[in-house]
Amino acid sequence: MLLGVILALSLFSATPTTAQELESWELGINYPGEDSTNPFLLSSEGSAKVEFFVENSGFTEITVEFEFSIPFSGNHEAPEGETISAGSNESFDLKINGIDVLTHDAEKKEKFSITATITARQGVPDPLSSPQNREGDLEIPSIFDLTVDIAEPFGPMNAGSDTILTVTVTNNGNAQDGVGEVDVKDDCPLLSTDDGLDLLLSGNIEAGKEKDADLRVTASESHPKRHCDITVTVTSKREVSEGGNAMAEDEVRVSVEPPPSEDSGSSSQEGGGSSTEDSVESNLPAPGIIVTLSGFLVALIFPREEIG
Numbered sequence: 001m002l003l004g005v006i007l008a009l010s011l012f013s014a015t016p017t018t019a020q021e022l023e024s025w026e027l028g029i030n031y032p033g034e035d036s037t038n039p040f041l042l043s044s045e046g047s048a049k050v051e052f053f054v055e056n057s058g059f060t061e062i063t064v065e066f067e068f069s070i071p072f073s074g075n076h077e078a079p080e081g082e083t084i085s086a087g088s089n090e091s092f093d094l095k096i097n098g099i100d101v102l103t104h105d106a107e108k109k110e111k112f113s114i115t116a117t118i119t120a121r122q123g124v125p126d127p128l129s130s131p132q133n134r135e136g137d138l139e140i141p142s143i144f145d146l147t148v149d150i151a152e153p154f155g156p157m158n159a160g161s162d163t164i165l166t167v168t169v170t171n172n173g174n175a176q177d178g179v180g181e182v183d184v185k186d187d188c189p190l191l192s193t194d195d196g197l198d199l200l201l202s203g204n205i206e207a208g209k210e211k212d213a214d215l216r217v218t219a220s221e222s223h224p225k226r227h228c229d230i231t232v233t234v235t236s237k238r239e240v241s242e243g244g245n246a247m248a249e250d251e252v253r254v255s256v257e258p259p260p261s262e263d264s265g266s267s268s269q270e271g272g273g274s275s276t277e278d279s280v281e282s283n284l285p286a287p288g289i290i291v292t293l294s295g296f297l298v299a300l301i302f303p304r305e306e307i308g
Contacts, residue, residue: 024058046099
C-alpha cells in the first residue's frame with residue numbers, strides 16, 4: 001500500500017512539470033516600434049523583411065517547422081524548419097516579395113501569419129505539441145508617379161503666328177496626386193508661351209486618371225527660320241508635401257518658318273488690274289463698226305443732190 005501511495009504522488013508531481021515543459025517555448029515577431037499594431041510597410045518594389053524568433057526556455061532541444069501565409073499574392077523566402085537548443089532564443093528572417101503594389105490602393109492593409117509547430121524534442125518525434133501562430137499587417141505604400149506628354153504640333157508655324165500644344169499629365173501611381181509646380185522652357189529667345197498650363201495646378205488627379213491643358217506658343221514677327229525645343233516639367237504635389245521631389249518632363253520640337261511672302265499678293269493684284277483693263281476694252285465696239293454706222297447716219301441726214 002505504501003508503494004502505491006508513493007507511486008501516485010510521484011505521478012501527480014510529475015504531471016505539472018511535463019505540461020510546463022511542453023509549453024516552455026514561444027514564437028514571436030519583432031514589430032516596428034515594438035508595437036503589434038504597427039504595420040510592416042512594403043517598399044515600392046513590393047518587398048518587406050519581417051524578423052521573427054523562437055524562444056526555447058525548456059530543458060530539451062526542440063525542432064520546429066514553420067508555415068507562412070502571405071497576402072496580396074506575394075512570395076516569400078524563409079526557413080522551413082530549425083532546431084533550437086534548450087534555453088536559447090533564435091531569430092529568423094521572413095523575406096516577402098513579388099507584390100505588385102501599383103495594383104492595390106495606397107495604405108491598404110492585409111495580414112500575414114507565421115505558424116510554428118514542434119515536431120521533435122531531443123530528436124524524438126512529438127506529435128502532441130500544439131502549434132503557435134502570430135500575425136502582422138502588411139501595408140501598401142503610396143506610389144507617386146506622374147508622367148507628362150506634349151502632343152506633337154500639326155506642322156511648322158510662321159513667324160508672327162501662334163500654335164496650340166496640348167499637354168497631358170497622367171497619374172500612374174496608386175494614390176491621389178496632383179501637379180504642385182509646372183515649368184515651361186524653350187531655347188528660342190523670340191518665342192513666348194502663355195500661362196495656359198496653370199489649369200493643371202488646380203484640383204487633384206485620381207490614380208490611373210489624366211488631366212490636360214493647352215499651351216499657346218507665339219513666334220515673334222522677326223523670328224528667324226529655326227527649330228525650337230519646348231520642355232514642360234511638372235512636380236508631384238503629394239511627393240513635394242512629403243519632402244520628396246518627384247518630377248516628370250517631356251519635350252517637343254516646333255519649327256518656325258518665315259512669314260508668307262508678299263510677292264504672290266502683288267502679282268495677283270497686278271494680274272487683276274490687267275484683267276480689268278482687258279475686260280473693259282473687250283466690252284467696247286470695234287472701231288470699224290463705229291465708222292460704218294457714222295457714215296450711214298450722215299447719208300440719211302444729208303442726202304446728196306441729184307446731178308443736173
